[in-house]
Amino acid sequence: MWINDVRVLHIDLTNKKVKLEHRPDLKEWIGGTGAASKLFEELKGHEIPPGDEASPIIFATGPLNGVLPLMTKVVAIYRSPYTGDWGESHAGGRLGMVMAYAGIDLLVITGKAERPVYLVIGPHSVEFKDARHLWGLDVFTTGRLIRLHDKSASGRRSILRIGPAAERGVKFAGVNVDTFRHFGRLGLGTLMGMKNLKAIVVVGDDSTHFGVNPEYTKFYKEIYDLVVGSDLLHKYHDLGTPQNVLPLNNIKSLPTKNMQKSQFEYAENISGEYFADNLLVRKIACSGCQVGCIHVGLLREQFGPEHEYKYTQVSYDHELIFALGSMLETRTAEEVLKLIDQVERLGLDAISSGVALAWTTEALQRGIISEKDTGIKLQWGDTERYLEALQMLAYRVNDFWHLLGEGTMAAAREYGGEDFAAVLGQEMAGYATGPVFYVSQAMGVRHSHLDTAGYSFDQKATEYTPEAALEYIVSEDRRRVVLTSLVSCLFARGLYTWDRIKKGLSLIGYEKQAKHVEEIGDEIRRLRWKLKVAMGFDLDNVKIPKRYFETETFRGKPDPEFTNKLIKMYASHIKEIIK
Amino acid sequence: MAILKVVDVDKCIGCMSCMQACARFRYQSFSLYRAALQVKTRGGISSGFQINTCLGCTEPACAEACPTEALIPRKGGGVVFRQNLCIGCGECEKACPVDAIRMDPEWHIPIVCVQCGICTQYCPHEVIQMVEEVVPHVDK
Numbered sequence: 130m131w132i133n134d135v136r137v138l139h140i141d142l143t144n145k146k147v148k149l150e151h152r153p154d155l156k157e158w159i160g161g162t163g164a165a166s167k168l169f170e171e172l173k174g175h176e177i178p179p180g181d182e183a184s185p186i187i188f189a190t191g192p193l194n195g196v197l198p199l200m201t202k203v204v205a206i207y208r209s210p211y212t213g214d215w216g217e218s219h220a221g222g223r224l225g226m227v228m229a230y231a232g233i234d235l236l237v238i239t240g241k242a243e244r245p246v247y248l249v250i251g252p253h254s255v256e257f258k259d260a261r262h263l264w265g266l267d268v269f270t271t272g273r274l275i276r277l278h279d280k281s282a283s284g285r286r287s288i289l290r291i292g293p294a295a296e297r298g299v300k301f302a303g304v305n306v307d308t309f310r311h312f313g314r315l316g317l318g319t320l321m322g323m324k325n326l327k328a329i330v331v332v333g334d335d336s337t338h339f340g341v342n343p344e345y346t347k348f349y350k351e352i353y354d355l356v357v358g359s360d361l362l363h364k365y366h367d368l369g370t371p372q373n374v375l376p377l378n379n380i381k382s383l384p385t386k387n388m389q390k391s392q393f394e395y396a397e398n399i400s401g402e403y404f405a406d407n408l409l410v411r412k413i414a415c416s417g418c419q420v421g422c423i424h425v426g427l428l429r430e431q432f433g434p435e436h437e438y439k440y441t442q443v444s445y446d447h448e449l450i451f452a453l454g455s456m457l458e459t460r461t462a463e464e465v466l467k468l469i470d471q472v473e474r475l476g477l478d479a480i481s482s483g484v485a486l487a488w489t490t491e492a493l494q495r496g497i498i499s500e501k502d503t504g505i506k507l508q509w510g511d512t513e514r515y516l517e518a519l520q521m522l523a524y525r526v527n528d529f530w531h532l533l534g535e536g537t538m539a540a541a542r543e544y545g546g547e548d549f550a551a552v553l554g555q556e557m558a559g560y561a562t563g564p565v566f567y568v569s570q571a572m573g574v575r576h577s578h579l580d581t582a583g584y585s586f587d588q589k590a591t592e593y594t595p596e597a598a599l600e601y602i603v604s605e606d607r608r609r610v611v612l613t614s615l616v617s618c619l620f621a622r623g624l625y626t627w628d629r630i631k632k633g634l635s636l637i638g639y640e641k642q643a644k645h646v647e648e649i650g651d652e653i654r655r656l657r658w659k660l661k662v663a664m665g666f667d668l669d670n671v672k673i674p675k676r677y678f679e680t681e682t683f684r685g686k687p688d689p690e691f692t693n694k695l696i697k698m699y700a701s702h703i704k705e706i707i708k
Numbered sequence: 709m710a711i712l713k714v715v716d717v718d719k720c721i722g723c724m725s726c727m728q729a730c731a732r733f734r735y736q737s738f739s740l741y742r743a744a745l746q747v748k749t750r751g752g753i754s755s756g757f758q759i760n761t762c763l764g765c766t767e768p769a770c771a772e773a774c775p776t777e778a779l780i781p782r783k784g785g786g787v788v789f790r791q792n793l794c795i796g797c798g799e800c801e802k803a804c805p806v807d808a809i810r811m812d813p814e815w816h817i818p819i820v821c822v823q824c825g826i827c828t829q830y831c832p833h834e835v836i837q838m839v840e841e842v843v844p845h846v847d848k
Contacts, residue, residue, distance in 0.1 A: 195728070226724065226740070229738075230738075230739065272752060276751065276752055284746055285740050285741065308752060308753045309753060333740060334740070334741050335741070336731070336737050336738065336739030336741055336742045337737070337739070341736045341737060341738060346732060346733070353725070356832075411718075411721075413722055413753060414721040415723075416722065416723065417724065417725070417728070418723055419721075419725055425754075
């Protein structure tokens with residue numbers, strides 16, 4: 130692993146070939162986002178058309194995965210089939226720790242299998258397994274069958290799999306990781322589907338010695354005590370991310386009814402408090418994290434007359450609650466769980482799916498499209514119809530649903546209704562806080578709310594100017610790119626200050642990187658932006674749909690002048706760093 | 709003497725900090741395999757966790773099976789491991805009725821709990837604890 134060596138496992142699905150490469154030089158890029166971006170450039174991933182079978186998928190851990198608490202994530206870098214440019218998605222679960230114990234620092238998957246396969250990867254083995262029997266099955270059934278028939282190392286393995294949406298090429302299909310976590314956004318599932326790769330099982334059964342010494346053990350304890358004994362992570366443990374629902378609603382920042390509104394009269398019903406008091410059954414952690422932010426709700430459903438009941442465990446988070454809740458005016462938490470469960474089974478990206486259905490509902494009401502197109506009548510809050518619509522979307526049942534599966538904006542371009550498509554690079558995340566968030570997502574390198582957290586600036590800034598906003602965005606980006614190279618969970622951004630990052634790196638022999646960590650972060654930013662622009666992202670053509678200027682936010686109705694100025698300044702900044 | 713007990717497994721969040729602590733303190737190792745206790749799911753994460761660990765037997769079958777007395781019964785339950793006497797035969801692994809011992813493929817020694825309790829200091833929910841045996845007292 131990272132500390133002694135850097136091991137890159139290349140798997141070529143076309144020729145069923147495996148190659149192990151030793152690349153200690155990649156340490157210069159720290160790991161995670163940094164090392165994977167560098168490798169992506171070397172493999173000329175940006176020159177291979179999106180969706181081409183040669184298009185590589187790179188999974189990367191970083192030097193601190195498993196070494197310190199909350200260093201739990203894995204970064205995936207690929208060319209997004211959805212945007213055609215930079216694809217980057219992060220997932221938790223067990224994968225990070227398991228890859229560390231499997232001695233695989235970067236996993237590169239190229240080519241396309243002749244027939245559906247799944248991979249079983251261990252510290253000393255790679256198996257290509259027939260997955261024809263799994264093709265067509267939903268995400269949960271796939272997981273169950275793999276667990277049932279592949280008994281290797283229960284508890285020390287991670288299972289990634291895709292569902293029917295990915296098999297059919299829906300451009301925003303995700304990858305499910307260990308039932309409750311995901312590489313959700315920018316179509317990584319789609320790319321696996323194109324490669325006939327149904328699932329990946331990673332077994333982490335090896336041991337290493339990287340100098341487990343008293344100094345390291347002491348630092349681990351220091352961090353551990355902060356995690357369990359301070360308030361730093363309380364929010365994530367207590368109500369979890371859904372604690373955002375009510376505060377956002379109170380300040381006119383909860384995207385509602387396809388962004389027609391920023392407040393939802395039933396917000397209480399779908400709040401973190403309601404979920405926790407009534408539906409929460411347990412919390413789970415990613416391996417290596419003591420927080421336990423994965424909130425699992427109980428979906429209890431009657432399936433027959435008298436007292437016939439079944440129950441399902443569904444993990445919920447703010448983004449899912451907004452996309453499948455307020456955005457569709459879903460009035461109860463129980464219905465939100467039903468919609469989440471459906472999205473999970475089909476292997477869709479929850480955010481994109483909710484926003485796409487919200488646009489479809491409004492387009493139907495405005496008569497831009499008709500029931501003839503959709504084959505179903507959708508109405509705000511009509512969960513049963515939305516459950517059906519999600520199926521139609523995943524299975525691409527007709528021309529309309531096929532096109533919607535290319536993305537909300539792709540459908541809007543064809544039918545009209547671009548003005549009210551809630552798309553900022555990709556379907557929006559759950560913050561109608563103001564123009565800085567809108568710009569930060571529309572221009573973020575992976576169009577994620579987590580790129581630079583513009584929503585936080587909208588809420589907290591005392592000096593609210595485009596200049597101050599850009600400074601904030603850049604400083605967040607600089608630190609986050611380092612965190613995701615370690616690879617840390619971004620919930621630990623308060624825990625891992627620059628000083629603690631440097632200390633952690635020094636303890637494992639990354640003294641040089643610790644010393645220059647800010648500069649390395651800047652290099653990684655530069656590389657990512659260079660590649661994103663090379664793949665076609667047009668800095669001079671960033672558009673914020675009209676809807677965003679019509680709806681109240683915490684900062685009132687966004688001022689077009691402020692917004693456009695920030696876009697221009699941000700674009701100039703990026704042009705400057707990639708020059 | 710106190711014995712490691714899984715007090716309430718349903719509170720486990722699966723962070724695996726206990727396993728990492730065992731490997732780190734007892735074996736100075738970075739490992740999930742090299743941990744005397746094993747956190748697993750019962751059958752997928754939605755089924756909940758189970759923790760397989762040494763039960764601290766008062767008449768330990770592993771010690772009885774050990775031909776070299778590398779493993780001997782510990783006062784209060786469980787075993788004491790004397791590595792210098794171990795020949796790596798693996799009889800203890802076969803004898804354990806709950807599969808709580810695994811042979812280390814590299815070091816040829818059993819990964820076995822010695823009731824040191826370090827794992828319990830890294831459990832955020834006190835799922836595992838060192839517990840003194842308490843015999844219920846009944847008034848006659």
